Amino acid sequence: MHHITTIEGQLDAKGLKFAIVAARFNDFIVDRLVGGAVDYILRNGGSRDDLTIVRIPGAFEMPLVAKKLAASGKYDGIICLGAVIRGATPHFDFVAAEAAKGIAHVCLDTNVPIGFGVLTTDNLEQAIERAGSKAGNKGVEAAAATLESIRVLEQI
Numbered sequence: 001m002h003h004i005t006t007i008e009g010q011l012d013a014k015g016l017k018f019a020i021v022a023a024r025f026n027d028f029i030v031d032r033l034v035g036g037a038v039d040y041i042l043r044n045g046g047s048r049d050d051l052t053i054v055r056i057p058g059a060f061e062m063p064l065v066a067k068k069l070a071a072s073g074k075y076d077g078i079i080c081l082g083a084v085i086r087g088a089t090p091h092f093d094f095v096a097a098e099a100a101k102g103i104a105h106v107c108l109d110t111n112v113p114i115g116f117g118v119l120t121t122d123n124l125e126q127a128i129e130r131a132g133s134k135a136g137n138k139g140v141e142a143a144a145a146t147l148e149s150i151r152v153l154e155q156i
């Protein structure tokens, strides 16, 4: 009898250590993402004692900090949270692109799962909608994705 092998991650955070990297820029939005991520980990069996929150200036600074955290070997997963909101100049594009590209690089270079919970929005309203209101909470989604990735990778 042939059968399909399926590998799936259980959403159980018990015993896992997470670092949350949170940008201070637009902190009134980012704090909602942090709250969502922490709540998700705790509701899924994680412990406050296993959570570390690292505050950094802005999304541009994320890749280097995430790289050092990942290389330390102390964390099973890293959750990057920020809010890049378009302004009047092309600055947005540079900050958002470097954050996304840099975080993806760190993830692949270190083999540590990293959740990308960085909002990249055209305006403040879109950011508010994604920080715990009508379009959900991207901090929760990033925490969930990080947890699922950790549990999947354990089985491969």
Ligand SMILES: Nc1c(NC[C@H](O)[C@H](O)[C@H](O)CO)[nH]c(=O)[nH]c1=O
Pocket (backbone or CB within 6 Å): 023, 025, 026, 057, 058, 059, 060, 061, 082, 083, 084, 085, 086, 095
């Ligand atoms: N405009 C936003 C920034 N800009 C700041 C940069 O991330 C960086 O801190 C600065 O260029 C110094 O290196 N950061 C965000 O997280 N969100 C923004 O909307």
Ligand SMILES: CC(=O)[C@@H](O)COP(=O)(O)O
Pocket (backbone or CB within 6 Å): 084, 085, 086, 087, 088, 089, 090, 091, 092, 093, 095
């Ligand atoms: C995404 C940003 O860096 C943004 O706050 C910059 O705004 P501006 O383009 O108006 O300087």
